[in-house]
Amino acid sequence: MSAIPSDHSEIILKCLGAFIRSGTLDLSLDQLAADVGVSKRMLIHYFGGRDSIEERAMELLENRLRAQFAPNNLPPGISLQQVLSELWKRTTDPASKGVLLLIMDISRRAWNGSSRAYEFYIEQQRLWVELLLNYLPEKDVVEDVLQSFQGAVLAYLITGDAKRGRRMLHRLCKRLDSEKQSRQISKLG
Numbered sequence: 001m002s003a004i005p006s007d008h009s010e011i012i013l014k015c016l017g018a019f020i021r022s023g024t025l026d027l028s029l030d031q032l033a034a035d036v037g038v039s040k041r042m043l044i045h046y047f048g049g050r051d052s053i054e055e056r057a058m059e060l061l062e063n064r065l066r067a068q069f070a071p072n073n074l075p076p077g078i079s080l081q082q083v084l085s086e087l088w089k090r091t092t093d094p095a096s097k098g099v100l101l102l103i104m105d106i107s108r109r110a111w112n113g114s115s116r117a118y119e120f121y122i123e124q125q126r127l128w129v130e131l132l133l134n135y136l137p138e139k140d141v142v143e144d145v146l147q148s149f150q151g152a153v154l155a156y157l158i159t160g161d162a163k164r165g166r167r168m169l170h171r172l173c174k175r176l177d178s179e180k181q182s183r184q185i186s187k188l189g
Contacts, residue, residue, distance in 0.1 A: 008046050011036060016057040023101025025054050025109070058106065058120050061099075066127055071134045080135040081173040084149065088169055091153060092162040100157060141176065148172055 018035035019025055029050060033040040047053045067073075068090065074083055090096065103124070109117035125146070132142040152165030 011038060011043075011046065012053070012056045012060055015053055016060050019057055020098035020102055023098050024105040025057070025102070026105065055116060058116065061102070062120060062123060065099075065124065069127060069131055071131050078135075079173075080132075080145075080176065081170065083132070083135050084145070084169045084173060085166070087149070088152075088162070088166055092156055092165070100153065104154075104157065136176070145172065145176075 014036040015032060018027060018032055021035070022031075027035070029040045029043055032053070033043050036043070038046075043053065047056070069087070074086060078086075091100065106117045106120050110121045128146050128149075129139065129142050132145060133139065136142045136145065149169065152168055156162050156165050
């Protein structure tokens with residue numbers, strides 16, 4: 001067993017890694033302790049219990065996702081098509097599968113009444129809307145795009161086929177561009 005830093009950040013980082021590898025928060029404390037390399041007793045001693053470990057791991061995951069999908073991580077002046085293409089590429093990268101499964105697990109918990117999981121979901125929605133508002137000025141349209149993206153992610157998780165979602169997002173962007181052009185033409189006429 002290794003020495004534990006006083007703020008326990010390293011151990012939470014390892015716990016999050018274990019949750020991501022398994023794609024769920026539903027690891028027993030014994031499984032988590034074995035994966036992290038400390039005893040179950042020490043996990044309880046350091047964090048007071050499972051809920052605290054999960055809470056801190058979700059906070060860490062939120063911070064990572066916020067950093068990864070921050071608007072300033074994308075080049076300025078790119079099109080919505082390029083943004084969605086990049087986000088799709090990051091989301092469907094094989095290294096992201098555990099994170100996607102973990103997010104789905106947290107979403108399942110939100111559906112089953114977990115207020116913390118619901119807060120996590122709402123914050124992720126807010127961050128995605130904030131990001132997409134940089135490329136689409138209408139919040140209703142952004143929310144529709146986000147729902148379409150999430151549906152494509154769900155289909156990807158079920159089928160393993162990223163091409164279908166990529167094609168749908170491409171068609172969606174073409175349709176939005178066409179509608180934008182039609183509005184511009186009608187303003188001129």
